[in-house]
Amino acid sequence: MKKPLAIDIFCGAGGVSQALKNFFNIITAVEYDPIIAKTYELNHGSEHLIINDVEKLTKEEFIKMTNLKVKQLDLLVSTPPCQGFSRHSRKKAFDSNDHRNKLILETTRISDIFHPKYIFFENVDNIINYKVFHTFLRRLVNLNKLGYKRNENRPSYHINFKVVSVYKYGVPQKRRRLILLAKRIDDYPFVEGVIKFPKDGTPIIGSPLNVWPKEKSSILLGEHLSKYELKPIEAGETDPSDPLHTCRNLSALNLKRIKSTPHDGGSRNAWPEELLLNCHKKSNVSFGDVYGRMDRNDFAPTITCGCISYTKGRFGHPTEDRAISLREAALIQTFPSDYKFTGELSDKPYKGSKDNMATQIGNAVPVKLAETFIKELYSDLINEKNRE
Structure with a gap:
């Protein structure tokens, strides 16, 4: 069986791609910094690497570069810059206007182009306190309270997100990160995926996506x-x-x-x-x-x-x-x-x-952390194909 297809839109030095290539065929990776892109190239080659700002790549350019049609992409990986969401940021968290924070919305812009089957998203734990993250979730889920699409031109996703300690997923480090997994919804209504936004507190998913790896502690x-x-x-x-x-x-x-x-x-x-x-x-x-x-x-x-x-x-x-x-x-x-x-x-x-x-x-995203979650998505994808 051919490897399923993946795009890595904030590839950095290639930590996620290192895990990704064991399960998926990476058809496009995007990094805007040419020096960091050199590190990526040294380890993963340059044939699929694009050195550019994701925001500047148009829908037409993405389609031309990937030669993919809607729903042909199996996995979109998005690990956008996290500095604007850092706890060290001096700006008020919920309404911060740091431009870098809006880069997370590139995830939904690209998913709107390809309608990938799955999405892997990673960022700092503090992102959960930001208004732009709540906007991101609304666009990603794209469901009204009855479980139908809010916007017919966009895909809808069943999601799960948690703040995790990476030492529970094979990384010998006290690092806390926000992980979000998403799976495309193809049958409606889907009330299980409806998300609510309390005025104060964390957004609540009706029934979170049941695709998540078991915890396995790292060695010391x-x-x-x-x-x-x-x-x-x-x-x-x-x-x-x-x-x-x-x-x-x-x-x-x-x-x-x-x-x-x-x-x-x-x-x-x-x-x-x-x-x-x-x-x-x-x-x-x-x-x-x-x-x-x-x-x-x-x-x-x-x-x-x-x-x-x-x-x-x-x-x-x-x-x-x-x-x-x-x-x-x-x-x-x-x-x-x-x-x-x-x-x-x-x-x-x-x-x-x-x-x-x-x-x-x-x-970088710790390689073993990415590998643990990507392997889980890959297993679910294979199970889906076997049921077809």
């Missing part, structure tokens, strides 16, 4: 990293056998600080007073994870864009006197151990800005 960080037998390195060093196993140098003061930090979860609370920053000497100071070490006997903290910076979170190595390396960050995001990254417009991997590569890693 130490066991996960030990599988890869990475060479010990010092601050500022690069492993000659793996250019991505490279970490930032530390100032003399920060080197003293990390040496004074207990292994496996230690924090700045153990430092002598002369090593403390003045701001940390004050009472009720937050961000206690800053300058901390990861713990091999626990899950890693959320891998962010600052994941290789000792000063930006609990990104100290559990036992070595350095911040984690780019390779370790990628492995915690469950990328394969040979996955290539680049920080410049080059066909050679591991070149250019470390910050750029760290941003790509931190922004």
